[in-house]
Amino acid sequence: MTLTYVCTLDLPTEWFDALARRVPGLDLHRFGSGTEPSAEVLERTDLLHTSSWLPDAAQVPNLRAIQLDTSGVDHVRGTALWDTEIPIATLGGIAPVPMAEYAMMSMLELAHRMPLIERLRATRTWPGDAERLATLTPRSLVGATVGIIGYGRIGREISRLAGAFGMRVLGLKRTAARSDGTAKFDTGRSSADADTTEIFPMERLHEVLAQSDVLVVVVPLTELTRGMIGDAELALLPPGAFVVNIARGGIVDEDALLGRLRSGEIGGAALDVFDDEPLPPDSPWWSEPGVLVTPHVAGLAPEYQSQTLDLVVENLNRLADGRPLLNEVDRVSGY
Template identity: 35%
Template sequence: MTAPWRILSLPPIGREVVRGMFEPLGDAAEVVFPQTGDRAGLLAALPSADIVIADFARGFVLDAEAVAAARRLSFVQMPAVGVDRLDLAALTAAGVPVANAAGFNARGVAEWVLGAALALCRNLAWGDRAVRAGGWPQTEMGGRNPRELHDQRVGVVGFGAIGQETARLFAALGCTVSYWTRRRRPGAAATYRELDDLMATSDILVVALPLTDGTRGLIGPERLALLPAGALLVNVARGGIAPDDAVLGALDSGRLAGAALDVFDREPLPPDHPLRSHEEVLLSPHTAGASVQSQLNLIAAVRDNVTAAVQGRDVQNIVNGVKPQVIRR
């Protein structure tokens, strides 16, 4: 009798949720979890794992040391879009296919971007704080340059599933939408612009691309300085693409009139970080995609891909170029 596939599930997905996802596999799979919530617990659990459902919350990192410890590892499923918590080079060298959950939260993140842009355009968070503090800033609100969204030029940096859905929602409200990505998309429902041109022509800049060696610091001080005076920034990508210090500098100079940030260089954002007290910043704890619908999509994507691996079918959304048929070691 063939031994069951050993599926190691890392936090933060709840144990009962994971067990329920793979109950239909019966004796073909065994779901296990680290015995302790530290690095030692991860390294102890990896040698017997055939499949790993990775950690998207920055607790357990699959770096080169962890990959070397996972001698039986045949497949890694990231329950997120970003894979910056994995050593892709080490996994690729070991012949381990890595998949993400591309597109699971595209609508949820795009709606958050739209809501954040509306909040910035109309100073909603500032007005809320002022009224809660006992004020009635009716005149001041009118003096804070409120603007209607449809009249804004929107630039989207990154045109994957999230970028495309973001562009579609803004266009539906009458905005002029342009985009930049490393590979131009024929037939895109937005205008392609080179990155510096996009920066110079965007009243609202949306950052929605993965963090890689090539994108780290991509939207730094020099590029932020290209924005029209009084532009708005919405970042739902990863911290480090538009570094926090660069964003603060652009806010203080007036180049940026406001920013809505779901991601930061360091997470959690330190309690004394100046972004926490900046009047023109809307803050969010990396939860732009955390809708009920997106969580259901995520569970389905992870369940279906890991089930395909166990049953010998090709997996979807491979991100490291390894063949999508999972071969057990």
């Protein structure tokens, strides 16, 4: 069976050449950003590979699957294609390693006071001995408890690394059932839950928060998770806890977090995602002491293109064989 594949992404020519070699006979059409596929091509499209551009359902009467170039689906939820039975697959599983490394880097930076040290470096002046001991003495991660909100493929990889640092790991997910690690595309090295990870269902969120010296947020943005970490939840964290958000803006109440950072109740934060992106020039986060801010880069990796190719090839083969796609979205749960 010849499949018609349409891609609206700005991937290099070499990527498409490799795809054509690995899927012989593929009817391949590429359109860069700013250029929409013709009506004739859309009408016979089997698989649409896209990020944010989506046609109306009437334009793609023969569409059999959508492959997103994102792990999240919050930008697709509620569209006309969302309300169909056309399978939607995500890029989930590409980012466990870089995102887990980012989370550990953030914990180490915060524990060793690096945001403050960088600000002092800019002044070309170090504090005196007494102030240096009072403000720059690090905290050890050994024996600390990390609560991972959203214990999926990324959460498992964070758990593996945190365990190597001697941390106690609490994982929060929809149910407390331990996953078998076989249902999804996964480039992480933790294909199954670590035996030492304590897994909790979402209903026990407050119990996890009360024990978390470090809170890592990596849950998908859905109607259920929007605003799930508000002021009341932040108040449950132990004094001086760190917050690491590598999920999506809208899950953590930014105003509440800022207030508790300034009061000293929360000891530091690493934020890769925000309510408004890119971060506006007048945002208070640029100048907030004790905070690491980055421009939504936690999931970037040099292997992105080759791993994306592997996933697309596999899903094209599955589509041709009539098998379920890898990373197929569950519309009921919203991700």
